[in-house]
Amino acid sequence: MVATEAFEAGKYKSALETFQAAADLVPTEVAYQFGVASMRLKLGEPSEAITIYERLIVMRCTPRQLSMIREMKALAVMAEAAGRAAVEEAGGTCSAEDSAERCGQVAARSGRVVSHHW
Numbered sequence: 001m002v003a004t005e006a007f008e009a010g011k012y013k014s015a016l017e018t019f020q021a022a023a024d025l026v027p028t029e030v031a032y033q034f035g036v037a038s039m040r041l042k043l044g045e046p047s048e049a050i051t052i053y054e055r056l057i058v059m060r061c062t063p064r065q066l067s068m069i070r071e072m073k074a075l076a077v078m079a080e081a082a083g084r085a086a087v088e089e090a091g092g093t094c095s096a097e098d099s100a101e102r103c104g105q106v107a108a109r110s111g112r113v114v115s116h117h118w
Contacts, residue, residue: 003035012042030061038072046080049073 003018019035026032037052053073061069 007039012039015039016043028059030056030059030065033059034065034069041072041076041079046076046083049076050080
């Protein structure tokens with residue numbers, strides 16, 4: 001299953017693995033890196049996505065790609081902030097060392113939605 005088919009089927013982990021394999025083979029390909037970042041965001045890993053989007057901003061991209069990268073980075077920043085706010089509201093803490101799954105569990109106990117659906 002190719003990455004886009006996996007994504008369209010809602011199989012984000014599979015899509016991430018496929019995008020990552022392609023990005024490892026051709027690290028200068030913006031589309032592959034963008035796919036990795038987008039799947040990281042979709043899987044509730046906004047910090048990882050932000051790091052990749054920041055790398056992409058300085059890569060050689062078209063104006064359209066750059067616009068999409070900046071838009072997705074802004075969404076990742078909002079998702080990260082929402083997740084931290086939900087964790088704090090639940091009385092927990094969430095740091096960069098914590099797993100996205102653990103932070104998501106703490107946030108879920110607060111009853112707040114912390115992911116962005118497109």
